[in-house]
Amino acid sequence: MDKTMAMPLYLIKKRRIKRFYLMITLFFVIIQLLWVGIPIFMAIMWSLVNPDDAWSYPNLIPPSFSLEQWRYVFNYTNIARALKTSYSIAPLAVILSFLLSLPTSYVLGRKDIPGKKVFMLVVLLPMIMPGMVVALFLSRVFNLMGLSQTFLGLVLAHTLMSMPYMIRVMTTSFASIPQDVIDAAENLGAGTFVKIKDIFLPMIRPGLIAGMIFAFTTSIEEFNLTFIIGTPTFETIPTILYSFMGYNFIRTNASVVSLLMMTPNIIMLFIVERFLKSDYLSASLGKM
Amino acid sequence: MKKKDKMTPFIILMLIPGVGFIVFFIGSSISITVLQSLGFFNMMGESGFTLGYWKSILSSREAIDSLLFSLRMGILSSVGTVLVAFPLALFFRKSGPAKGMLGSIIKVPLFIPALVAAFLILNLISYHGLINTTLMRLNIIDEPLRMLNDSFGWGVITIQIWKNLPFVLLILMSAISSIRDDTIDAARNLGAGYWSVLFRIYIPLAMPGILVAMILMFIKAFGDFPITSVAGPVYPSSVANRMQIMANLYQEWNQAAVLGVIIIITTFFVIWAYSRFAELVQGGA
Amino acid sequence: MATLKLTNLVKHFDDVVAVDHIDLEVADGEFVTLLGPSGCGKTTTLRTIAGFYYPDEGEVYFGDRIMNNIPPNKRDTAMCFQSYALFPHMSVWDNISFGLKMRKMPASEQKIKIERVMEMLSLSELGKRKPGQLSGGQQQRVALARSIVTEPEVLLFDEPLSNLDAKLRVQVRVEIREMQKRLGITAIYVTHDQDEALAISDRIVIMEQGRIEQIGDPYTIYRHPETQFVAGFIGLANIFDGVVLEVEGTRCTVQAPFGNVLINAEGQEVPHKGATIHFSWRPEDMKIRDRTSKNQITGNVLQAVFMGDITDLFIEVNGYKMRAQSDDEAKIVAGDSVSFGIAEHAFSILRE
Numbered sequence: 039m040d041k042t043m044a045m046p047l048y049l050i051k052k053r054r055i056k057r058f059y060l061m062i063t064l065f066f067v068i069i070q071l072l073w074v075g076i077p078i079f080m081a082i083m084w085s086l087v088n089p090d091d092a093w094s095y096p097n098l099i100p101p102s103f104s105l106e107q108w109r110y111v112f113n114y115t116n117i118a119r120a121l122k123t124s125y126s127i128a129p130l131a132v133i134l135s136f137l138l139s140l141p142t143s144y145v146l147g148r149k150d151i152p153g154k155k156v157f158m159l160v161v162l163l164p165m166i167m168p169g170m171v172v173a174l175f176l177s178r179v180f181n182l183m184g185l186s187q188t189f190l191g192l193v194l195a196h197t198l199m200s201m202p203y204m205i206r207v208m209t210t211s212f213a214s215i216p217q218d219v220i221d222a223a224e225n226l227g228a229g230t231f232v233k234i235k236d237i238f239l240p241m242i243r244p245g246l247i248a249g250m251i252f253a254f255t256t257s258i259e260e261f262n263l264t265f266i267i268g269t270p271t272f273e274t275i276p277t278i279l280y281s282f283m284g285y286n287f288i289r290t291n292a293s294v295v296s297l298l299m300m301t302p303n304i305i306m307l308f309i310v311e312r313f314l315k316s317d318y319l320s321a322s323l324g325k326m
Numbered sequence: 327m328k329k330k331d332k333m334t335p336f337i338i339l340m341l342i343p344g345v346g347f348i349v350f351f352i353g354s355s356i357s358i359t360v361l362q363s364l365g366f367f368n369m370m371g372e373s374g375f376t377l378g379y380w381k382s383i384l385s386s387r388e389a390i391d392s393l394l395f396s397l398r399m400g401i402l403s404s405v406g407t408v409l410v411a412f413p414l415a416l417f418f419r420k421s422g423p424a425k426g427m428l429g430s431i432i433k434v435p436l437f438i439p440a441l442v443a444a445f446l447i448l449n450l451i452s453y454h455g456l457i458n459t460t461l462m463r464l465n466i467i468d469e470p471l472r473m474l475n476d477s478f479g480w481g482v483i484t485i486q487i488w489k490n491l492p493f494v495l496l497i498l499m500s501a502i503s504s505i506r507d508d509t510i511d512a513a514r515n516l517g518a519g520y521w522s523v524l525f526r527i528y529i530p531l532a533m534p535g536i537l538v539a540m541i542l543m544f545i546k547a548f549g550d551f552p553i554t555s556v557a558g559p560v561y562p563s564s565v566a567n568r569m570q571i572m573a574n575l576y577q578e579w580n581q582a583a584v585l586g587v588i589i590i591i592t593t594f595f596v597i598w599a600y601s602r603f604a605e606l607v608q609g610g611a
Numbered sequence: 612m613a614t615l616k617l618t619n620l621v622k623h624f625d626d627v628v629a630v631d632h633i634d635l636e637v638a639d640g641e642f643v644t645l646l647g648p649s650g651c652g653k654t655t656t657l658r659t660i661a662g663f664y665y666p667d668e669g670e671v672y673f674g675d676r677i678m679n680n681i682p683p684n685k686r687d688t689a690m691c692f693q694s695y696a697l698f699p700h701m702s703v704w705d706n707i708s709f710g711l712k713m714r715k716m717p718a719s720e721q722k723i724k725i726e727r728v729m730e731m732l733s734l735s736e737l738g739k740r741k742p743g744q745l746s747g748g749q750q751q752r753v754a755l756a757r758s759i760v761t762e763p764e765v766l767l768f769d770e771p772l773s774n775l776d777a778k779l780r781v782q783v784r785v786e787i788r789e790m791q792k793r794l795g796i797t798a799i800y801v802t803h804d805q806d807e808a809l810a811i812s813d814r815i816v817i818m819e820q821g822r823i824e825q826i827g828d829p830y831t832i833y834r835h836p837e838t839q840f841v842a843g844f845i846g847l848a849n850i851f852d853g854v855v856l857e858v859e860g861t862r863c864t865v866q867a868p869f870g871n872v873l874i875n876a877e878g879q880e881v882p883h884k885g886a887t888i889h890f891s892w893r894p895e896d897m898k899i900r901d902r903t904s905k906n907q908i909t910g911n912v913l914q915a916v917f918m919g920d921i922t923d924l925f926i927e928v929n930g931y932k933m934r935a936q937s938d939d940e941a942k943i944v945a946g947d948s949v950s951f952g953i954a955e956h957a958f959s960i961l962r963e
């Protein structure tokens with residue numbers, strides 16, 4: 039009480055303004071929590087429905103909870119196999135796209151070659167091209183090469199789809215190394231090997247991690263190509279989810295699979311947010 | 327002046343794994359699409375040049391309906407997302423308390439796969455979904471509203487906006503953050519009120535970003551397969567859907583290829599129009 | 612056109628006091644410069660006048676209207692930003708016409724005004740160009756044209772010339788001054804270039820840490836700094852402490868570390884006998900081999916730095932260092948022993 043009495047008028051005014059802004063922000067936070075939170079909350083609810091105690095109108099939440107749905111999905115569907123397929127394709131696709139992207143990113147990031155803009159656009163093609171067109175007609179190419187319905191074919195397809203992100207992000211981080219640093223290293227007598235080990239690798243590491251995360255999530259989410267090239271021999275999480283949402287829509291199964299699919303992704307989002315500058319996020323996503 | 331680097335064999339060798347890989351697979355699939363749409367390169371049966379497949383697609387009521395539907399989804403999704411994202415981007419221009427957290431929450435859908443997003447929103451807008459249930463309990467409506475699989479495609483648009491809002495927001499935020507505070511102050515100082523500042527400064531200066539966002543959104547929504555097939559109307563289906571059905575169900579690969587070429591051409595045309603328009607907007611600067 | 616008055620103005624940023632109880636009155640058509648080191652609150656003062664900041668305490672008056680609650684777009688000021696802040700997406704013409712459009716002036720009238728201003732600033736050829744296609748000097752003139760075309764009550768300049776080269780800077784500042792006189796607009800000009808301030812101002816306000824140290828016309832500021840800060844900040848000065856031994860009318864005998872000096876405090880506050888005072892004089896007041904002045908000083912030249920028109924001298928008098936100047940004729944080099952005369956009116960007595 040004393041404090042406010044002694045406080046000059048302008049400070050009181052300032053507090054009021056601050057509080058006002060806080061209210062506005064809070065308002066947005068709440069709207070946003072509803073916007074993002076409710077859909078996720080509903081999915082969680084549906085995955086916990088007790089099959090013996092149906093959830094229907096007019097209840098806003100299920101009358102009782104159980105883990106029965108999760109047990110069912112794991113026991114009676116192909117989800118376990120799909121998880122295994124998804125999580126074995128993704129790391130391979132990440133490594134392959136990293137290896138293929140590294141030299142190209144170096145050139146695009148550090149050399150001022152003629153036609154660079156064209157290369158940068160070409161590299162974006164897998165991201166820009168409508169997925170289903172690529173999927174259908176790539177499947178023709180794969181047919182000719184005997185890659186359809188094979189594991190290798192899926193890895194190659196996923197690699198293709200994650201390369202735009204990988205190349206864009208790594209190109210950005212190569213380009214952001216100041217030439218001075220490299221010159222200084224050379225001036226101090228650093229050879230090629232030392233330059234790579236002590237200059238390039240440490241300086242592109244954040245970009246590399248970001249690129250890998252984007253490549254990984256792209257692979258986990260990839261639907262079009264997997265659906266055309268892989269099914270029915272291979273099922274990944276997205277294609278299995280698609281089948282749950284198709285003609286025989288089973289909401290409870292779909293919610294379990296949805297949660298399985300998005301939880302790792304959201305965790306990755308927070309890793310990206312925490313450890314990486316948002317530049318990488320925008321570099322990989324936008325600005326052609 | 328920085329010196330230009332030459333295309334030495336070494337540089338070409340370095341480009342091959344990345345650019346070469348992409349060019350090979352994307353290039354070959356585009357080529358096959360184009361060739362098959364003209365009757366060449368059939369896997370079985372005879373091949374030979376014909377415009378017959380184009381004629382039959384362009385005279386097919388269903389194909390045209392699909393095309394129009396996908397165009398509508400593309401345009402409305404991109405306009406809708408930008409309309410929602412732009413005020414948010416303005417709000418995020420200045421840092422403030424709790425905005426960091428808010429920024430993280432907003433980005434969540436970015437990392438939620440399209441199909442999952444479709445499922446999440448579907449829970450809300452379906453016939454017996456949360457929104458209908460709530461509205462009915464509040465006695466605002468007597469009959470559930472049809473928001474999913476509706477013939478106009480509102481369900482699809484809602485999902486597209488929900489899923490792509492963060493992506494568009496990021497693009498718009500980076501466009502807006504490059505507008506200097508001084509520029510805004512100068513406009514205010516010269517007598518511009520809030521609306522004038524918005525329409526004469528923010529929007530024109532953010533225009534390149536707005537265009538990129540709209541183009542990318544259009545391409546995504548126009549060529550979309552999974553979201554429309556889950557949340558779209560029974561008829562018409564999206565072009566991508568129709569194409570897939572043609573190819574895999576009816577084995578009409580040539581006609582599917584025609585639709586593929588139409589999708590590719592639309593995509594490239596939009597990008598080309600964007601680059602022309604962007605030049606105009608930015609002038610010779 | 613209008614007078615401008617700041618009363619008891621205070622502006623905080625968190626715990627930084629950017630502007631600390633400022634009082635200032637500017638007459639109609641007057642050209643006043645705010646001068647001070649970086650971070651002393653010049654920009655903050657200017658932006659408060661323009662309405663971008665709301666004062667924590669005190670008032671801003673245009674004429675006798677209190678402006679505190681008027682938003683920037685409703686104040687009839689025009690600000691010339693340090694960064695120019697031209698609208699990058701508009702042509703030169705559109706930049707200049709922006710303020711007139713906002714005032715809903717008919718197009719025909721706009722055209723006449725814009726053409727006249729562009730002529731005045733030799734911009735007529737550049738109307739169609741975008742700001743990105745102009746040189747720094749041209750951009751600066753566009754910024755100037757954009758602010759004066761609205762014929763505001765108050766013109767505000769925030770270091771508008773700091774990005775120009777030395778020669779252009781002199782040329783443009785003359786243009787600014789002429790135009791302001793011709794249009795009779797009240798102007799506040801911010802700079803930290805003292806030559807600029809001395810050259811174009813009717814009055815100069817010296818600021819330091821958010822406070823006003825001294826207000827005066829350029830001559831007074833230079834010849835009669837009132838505080839140690841002003842003496843040290845403007846030009847070169849020798850500043851010493853001393854004890855007043857005797858006072859006779861306005862003439863005081865002061866015991867300084869290097870010897871006694873006779874100071875005539877005419878026109879200044881005369882100190883009491885026995886008081887400790889600070890005082891200063893300019894290097895150019897030390898006249899070489901001048902036997903007629905009341906104060907005679909002999910010193911050793913430590914260093915003589917040739918500056919072109921003059922030579923800077925670093926001298927030592929009884930173990931105390933001070934600065935003097937000489938012209939070519941004197942041909943003084945390091946190691947010389949030289950005698951100087953200082954007139955009794957040359958000294959300024961300083962507040963803390």
Ligand SMILES: Nc1ncnc2c1ncn2[C@@H]1O[C@H](COP(=O)(O)OP(=O)(O)OP(=O)(O)O)[C@@H](O)[C@H]1O
Pocket residue numbers: 624625627628629647648649650651652653654655656803
């Ligand atoms: N927006 C702001 N937020 C926080 N502190 C600020 C802000 N603007 C100015 N300050 C602080 O207020 C003080 C005065 O700043 P101001 O910009 O007025 O100085 P200035 O005299 O214009 O300096 P310069 O000659 O460098 O432009 C400084 O200490 C500065 O750090």
Ligand SMILES: [Mg+2]
Pocket residue numbers: 653654655769
């Ligand atoms: Mg300043």
